Amino acid sequence: MVDLSVDLGPIHLASPLVAACGTFGSVVEFARVTDLGKYGAAVAKSVSEDAWPGRPAPRVAPTEAGMLNGIGIQNPGIGAWAEEVGPRISSLGVPVWGSAVGTTAQEFARVAKGLEGAGVAAIEVNLSCPNLEGETMFALDAGASARVLDAVRASVAIPVGAKLSPNATDIVSIAAAVSDAGADFVTLTNTVWGAAIDPETRRPRLSGIVGGYSGVAIKPIALRCVIEVHRELPQVPIVGCGGVRSGDDVVEYLLAGASAVAVGTAHFEHPRVAGGITDRLVELGRFHEVERITDLTGRMEPW
Ligand SMILES: Cc1cc2nc3c(=O)[nH]c(=O)nc-3n(C[C@H](O)[C@H](O)[C@H](O)COP(=O)(O)O)c2cc1C
Numbered sequence: 001m002v003d004l005s006v007d008l009g010p011i012h013l014a015s016p017l018v019a020a021c022g023t024f025g026s027v028v029e030f031a032r033v034t035d036l037g038k039y040g041a042a043v044a045k046s047v048s049e050d051a052w053p054g055r056p057a058p059r060v061a062p063t064e065a066g067m068l069n070g071i072g073i074q075n076p077g078i079g080a081w082a083e084e085v086g087p088r089i090s091s092l093g094v095p096v097w098g099s100a101v102g103t104t105a106q107e108f109a110r111v112a113k114g115l116e117g118a119g120v121a122a123i124e125v126n127l128s129c130p131n132l133e134g135e136t137m138f139a140l141d142a143g144a145s146a147r148v149l150d151a152v153r154a155s156v157a158i159p160v161g162a163k164l165s166p167n168a169t170d171i172v173s174i175a176a177a178v179s180d181a182g183a184d185f186v187t188l189t190n191t192v193w194g195a196a197i198d199p200e201t202r203r204p205r206l207s208g209i210v211g212g213y214s215g216v217a218i219k220p221i222a223l224r225c226v227i228e229v230h231r232e233l234p235q236v237p238i239v240g241c242g243g244v245r246s247g248d249d250v251v252e253y254l255l256a257g258a259s260a261v262a263v264g265t266a267h268f269e270h271p272r273v274a275g276g277i278t279d280r281l282v283e284l285g286r287f288h289e290v291e292r293i294t295d296l297t298g299r300m301e302p303w
Helices: 028-032 078-089 107-119 142-155 171-181 217-234 247-256 273-287
Strands: 006-008 012-013 017-018 039-045 061-063 065-069 097-101 123-125 161-163 187-190 192-194 211-214 238-240 262-263
Touching: 017 273, 061 161, 078 107, 097 107, 097 211, 107 123, 107 142, 123 142, 142 161, 142 171, 171 187, 171 217, 187 217, 211 217, 217 238, 238 247, 247 262, 262 273
Parallel strands: 017 039, 017 262, 039 097, 097 123, 123 161, 161 187, 187 238, 238 262
Antiparallel strands: 006 012, 061 065, 065 211, 192 211
16 A cells, blocks of 8 residues: 655644645534545635625636636635634534634734634745735735745744745745744745636626636646756655646646645546545556655656
8 A cells, every 4th residue: 555644844744745724614514525534634715814705797707728816705704704613613524724824914814813713734824915015915025025925934832834926937935934934834836817708798707807826737837836846945845736636636736846745726627536536546656656645746857
């Protein structure tokens, strides 16, 4: 049997599979639908300090390959979230990570503290949100991203990761900045900016016009980000994320340098997708004759 357990910096996971933020509800809902034991961790939907109403409909749209979303991070705010989800976390049988969003570094830090108090095992800092203290979203600005990580790191004792954007021109410099500021891992990546228009009504398919593009078509983009960051910063633990649907996809991300791999959009098509992914992962581990699946991390062969 191939050992699927992996280490992601200070975090030990029973499986490299992570349920990606925003595609797995608050995790609680998925306990009724799928076997949470197939995941090493599951990330609950991003939470802000106060409730965010999200954008008006339409907020999701299918595309030829993958989907667009412009939800606007609808959530009840950390107080209500902690009350509702917090008491259920420990009985789910999978480590639940919280995802923090905010519009200032201090807001991120307060949300992170609330998530820690609610019992999450780690925090993923979602840097793909508007920065009220700067000119662009946090994830495009190394300095702003580092300030958020600094503030979050100072406010909690549990492991903290930074979720970065493939829209950054130089994702390596952002990864270096958040790592220096204390991030225990980076998640690569969030969605790619995209848009679609109905050619008959002439309306954009999302009310916000531009939204996040995810699914099978973004895998080469996110995989490129993993390769670049792992090449320049081999000491930084990585969660690969983007377009994963199969065990083959997971192995690609491991070879590129990821220690763990998140599944997102695939859950909308197949909520139980983790079972087949795990079976294939074991098969590929045997094929490569490794004792531990983690032995494949960063082992892409050069031509
Ligand atoms: C409907 C939807 C909602 C999402 N919401 C969040 C979110 O709240 N926070 C976050 O960090 N990422 C969010 N994401 C991004 C995913 O976690 C993931 O990074 C991205 O979709 C790429 O992976 P995939 O191609 O496997 O879906 C969302 C994605 C989708 C499709």
